[in-house]
Structure formats: structure tokens, C-alpha cells
Amino acid sequence: MAASTPSKDGVSRRGFLHGAGGTAIMSASAGLVAGTAVGAIGASAVLAGDAAHAATSGGPTGIAALGAAQSQLAYPFYGEHQSGIATPPQDHLVFMSFDMTGKSRTDLQLVLAKWSAAMAEMTAGKAIGATEPGREQAIPVDTGEATGMGPQGLTLTLGFGPSLFDDRFGLEKFKPANFADLPAMAGESLQPQFTGGDLCIQACAYDPQVAYHAIRNLARMARTQVKTRWTVLGFGRASAGANQQTPRNLMGFKDGTRNITTAEDMAEHVWTGEETGQSWMNGGTYLVARKIHMMIETWDTDSIGDQQSIFGRTKHEGAPHSGKLEHDVPDFAAKGADGEPVIAADSHIALAAHENNNGVKILRRGYNFTDGLDSVGRLDAGLFFLSFQNDPANFVALQRRLGSSDRLNEYIRHVGSAVFAVPAGLPAAGSYYGQEFFA
């Protein structure tokens, strides 16, 4: 019999294991602080009282208390926007894209309603049903591997791919204006098995098993109506939210130093409004997912001088070449003694900077990933780039510049790609994503 009783011991032991790494403690503490800070832009976290107190007061039980606090972190499921966007990036990600196999509108409606209810349960740290049903012949409703682990800051974010709005389900008239698959761009080597999808779910949590449990159970409950298309497991966040330390990508550089953090920027660059022509996108956004394979071994043989000049920043501090500290604003006009720009014009930060892109900003929320070894024996790893923006064209404009002239391209390959319309948050229990489609 599987044990199904949550135990205090289980929670704190997990917390300890999780907090055992120095960086994990820092990120956890940043996450907790950010939980309140982010309240300013629409999301706020709920912490169990004792745990929150223990975490903020420190003390001898520090690590265990912090782990316990983190395990009990729960973000509200209902609200103006979906969580998992403005939410300070959690440590782990499981992303999955799906295709509908069900052919009727009722099939789709059922999937969306079931998912919405189950997401509400799981983000609150609850099982979606009995893990140990009373009848001998019954099949467990919840698979059970997240039992007793707490919500772990789980967020579940749902997106609709452009293909969902074709003629299969009669949703043509609900398609947001100008919403389409991303155009082909320079520097891509896309593999069909990592592209597209009718639906996607992004699961983020402070524990990878909690995130995996969520995706697994959502996939399971819809198995008769949807099939899995592709998935990515992110093992470390590669972008920073407000008040979070900037994490590093697998190239060893800080990623997300100039990310969007304020409510003003979110309103201006991320959340969609009436321009989409769809009421369900009022308060929504667009998610761009890019699976970026890194040529890790060749990068590892590149000199520090070249690596830094490719990014336009120092490796350790992350300072732009025009400054000394990470958060010094890059001065793209600054010239060296040789009359050349201090930050190379074809460096990654110069090409991506909003100053050089008509003020365009996107919210990056990517994760490092690994798929083990590739077919020719190389490390198969890289960045699962996730960005949220109020117009996929903003990403396309940035990527066109990067894809055609970024010196980083020698070391990366975009192998996966998808774009999804992310509906606004659900107002309250009793509503489900896509409800407007079936009115």
C-alpha cells in the first residue's frame, strides 16, 4: 500500500534536501521575498503562517524551516492573469505541448473544464482525487507521487496554439487578431518533434516532482481526447523576477539581468487587451517557447575574452562592458580608445536591448534543460527559452536580429519552437479556460 498520509517529517526532510545547496537557499529566499513584492503587479503568494514566520526570522532551524516554508508556498489560482507569468520564476519547470485527438467541440470543452478544475486543486497542493480508493477494483484518480509534498509554489499556465483555431472545433471566430505560427527565421534548425501544439501547459514549482505530477495527471485525465506532442524538463531557472538574484544559463553567464520586473512594464509589454479582438485575451498574453540547444563542448573551448565579447558582459559579475556592476545600464554609444564601441554592436546584449529595438521588451522566463546525451555523444542541453509578450511580432523582430547577426549563433541551435495565446486568468471557481468558446 502506498503511504498517503502527509507527514510533517516528510515535508521538512524534503525541505532540507532541497535547501542543502547554497544557491537553492538563496533562490528560495528570493522567491519568498518576491512573492510579496510581486503582489504589486497582480500576484501574491499565500504562506502557511508558522512556516512564513520561521522562514523570515531565520534561527537555528533555518534550512528546514525555509524548506518547509517553500513547500507550503501556494499562489492563488484565480485572478486577473494566469499565474506562472508575473510569478517570480520557481526553480523547476515541466512544459508539455499537446494535440487534440478528440474531434468534437464537446471533447475540447471537457478537456478545458477538467483541466481548469484540476489545476485549481493541484496549485493549492491538493490531490485531484483519491490516491487510494476504497474499492479494490477502482483505479486511483490521482497518481499520488506528490502526496504530502505541499503546493511547492506550483503554477500551471495554459496556452492555446494557432492550430486550435482551425476548422476542427469551429473556433475560427475566436482566433486573436494576427495570431499565427511564428514565421521561419534565420538561424533555425527546427525539428518537427519539438514544435507547435494545439495546447500547452507550463508547470513551474520549487520541486520538480510536484511539477511533473501536475503535468502527468493533466495528460492522464485527458488521454482519450489529447495526445502528448513534446515536452521539456527545465532543471534550473534561467531568468530573474523582481528581487530575485539573476541566475545563470549553461554558458555560465547571468541571464535576465534586464528582464521586465515592474507592473508598468508588464502592462505595457506583456498583458494583452482589446487589440486582440477577443474578450478572453483581455489580461492574457502570448507565450513563445524556443528549445535552444547549446553546443556546450565547443563553447567550453572558447576563451573568456571571446565569451565575454559575445555576450557583451563580464562572466562573473555580469557587468556590461561599458560599466562595472551587473545592473549598470549598458552604454551602447561608449567607445574605446580604438574608436570601436565598448559593447560590440553584434554582441548578444546590444542586439537584444530595448534601446536598439524601438523600445521593445519581452518578459523572459526560461529554464536550463538537459536531455542527456545526443545521438553523436555530445551533451544534449541548453536553454528552454520562454517569453511572454503582448505581441508575438515583438519576439519575431528581436529574434530576426539575433538570428541573423548574433555571434552567439555559432554556439546555439534553435531546435524547437511554438507560440501560444495565453488566456486571461479565471475570475473564480466555476469558470474554465475557453468557456467563451462554448457559450
Added chain:
Amino acid sequence: MISTPRKRTTALLVAGPALAAMVLAGCSGTTGATGTGAAGGGAPVANGTAAVSVSVKNVDGKDQCVPDFTSAPAGPVTFNISNKDASGVSEVELLSDKRILGERENVIPGLKPVSFTVTLSGGSYQLYCPGAGTEYTPFTVTGNSTAAASNGTTDLLAAGTAGYGGYVSGQVASLVEAVAALKTAVDSGDVTASQKAYAAARPFYERIEPVAESFPELDPALDLRIADVEPGAEWTGFHPLERDLFETKAITDSTKALAAGLVENVGKLQKETTGLQYKAEELANGASGLLEEVQSSKITGEEEAYSKLDLLDFGANVEGSQQAFEYLKPALVVIDADLVKTISAQFDTVTAALEDYKDANAIGGWKPYTEELKASDATKLTQLIQSLQDPLSKIAAKVAAV
């Protein structure tokens, strides 16, 4: 069949009265938690059918499942169920003891109300809402209590299991003839004829494999694959024969001995299965188990590694699964009509998709399951079968006697 249910936990039996007590306690404390309706009269009857509304909703942060009446007169009773905002509840069942008499799944917030109708005789029942704060609500039917409180499904299931017993006998009888023909072909030394005879015999076994598996001596003797043979143990049955006929393509004395052994063991299988009676949940688990077989050994190409006849077995497993389901259907449709619809549609989808893999010119009538075909189609086939097995796996609990 495969599993003999372990000794059932007594937890539920103990929990029953305790929960009932909680319901009663909640009744006095919470307004509207349990409507009592007209005292003694129970749910109102219109056109001969009593109607009970069950509202599933979130009350003060707790999911609750609240019927407007907790009793009804004997006869047909319709339960109309709506879920306003209880995200933790997704199904409602009517139980007699622990047997499911009727139920609806997909009772999801935001979706339209659903209903099911059951014909009940006088007695005590329970409304079961898994996930609700109060999961069990006693439901009383007043009046005539002639028949067992089972709304006729007991008889339907008895007829179904008897029918399935006949089906198994028929398959085994055909298998006896087919392996005899296989032995004749092998004895004649004709490899091509033996290959065809091998392919002709396999489906009869694969359709009823869960039954054979319930005889722990016979199944390994008949159907063991090389990977599962204990070192030093003798390898007998279909698969060493398959290796001789399809890989080495040479009939030796040992090949003939294998064929003779097969005939002997199939004879034992016939003896063991004659007059065997089955339980409804055994049919259900067998139907699901056959699809598990498809996923774990056919789609992977392990079953027929030498002959590449995996798709022939695949088709037979699906047929056998559907047969077991069909025998349960008359009862199951009373219990959960929606689920029957879903499963039937998935069987149709699978059957239609499998048409693409038939090849009248190939041995056994199916395309050989080559590495190339596996590489291109295995994912598709897996998804196809999973979409069917998932709902099918749920029926055992619905038809089980307790």
C-alpha cells in the same frame, strides 16, 4: 483470470457508519446541507419517475455534495447533478452497499448539469461524491423491496459472464484445432505451410490471453519469450517454434517436439477452462489487461521477434478486449452510459486505424512489424491504445460485485 483480489481492507466498512454519522451531525448544524424534503414522502414523482437534484458546490471553502431529497419512493429515480464551483469533485455515484448502481463522471464546474436514472426497490442506498467534504450521504427508498437492490444489473452481468464463458470455450476449441494443424504442417517438414499454420493459431490464444495467464503453469509453457526464460530452464511453446520457423527456417526433431508439446499443453488449457465461470470484474480486468499486453509487448515488437507478426497479435488482443467489453455492455450501459459511449467510440477508432495495417498478401493477413514500421508508427499506435485503455481500465470498479 489474472488477479485474485486480495483480502479487502476493512477501512471502508468501518468508515461507512462513521461517515453516515457525520452526515447526520452536519445536517443539524449546516443550513441546507441535506434537504429532507417532504417528511416521509421523499422526492417528488412526475410521470412515474422521482427526481432528486444533487448540487455540488463549494460551501465555506469546502466542496460539498448536497441532494435536495434523501429519500424517494420505489421505482425509477433520476438524479440531476450540477457542479457550481467545486473543483475537487468530478463524479457522483449511487451505491447499494458498495456496488455502483448508477453514476456520472465529468461533473465539472462550469459544464451543464448531467443526470442518470436508476430503478430502485425499497432499501438503503448511498449517494457517493468522492472528494466532497461529506462523501457518503444515506439515501432511502421506501416501499416495495421485492428484488435485490441492484436495478437489474446483477442479472445482466450474470448473462454477460456466462456469454463470455462461451466465447472463451469457442476460442480454445479453435486453438485446439489450429495447433493440431500446426503440428501436422511441422511434421510434414514444410516450413512455409508451418509458418502459415503458426500465424493461423496465434490469434485464438491472444484473444483470451488473460484467461490462459490465470494458469501459472500453462501460460509460461505456451507463450514464454526467450528473454523471460530462466537460465537453464527448458523453453517451450509458441515462441521457440516461431524461432525455428521464421529465423532458422529449419524443421528439426526438436521443432517437431515443440509442436507436439504445444498440442499437449493446449489440450490441458481446454480441460482447465471447460466449465469455468467468470466474475464481471475479471472480464473487465481482462479487457484492460489485453490492451496492457498490446502496449508492453506488441508495440515494442517483443512478442513476435522472429516472425514480425506483432500486429496480428495486436489485432487479436484488441478483438478479445472488445469481446469482453461487449459482454459487460448491457449492464454497464445501465450503470454509466457515458463511459460506454466513450469506450465504444475508442474501439471504433482503434479498429478503423488498424485497417491500415492489414495486408491480405502477408502471412497472417497483417503487415510485418518491421523496425522501420515500428520507428514510424509506434508512437501513433501507443497513443491510440492509451486513449482506449484509460477509460476501459475504469469499468472493473463499476461492475465489481462489491
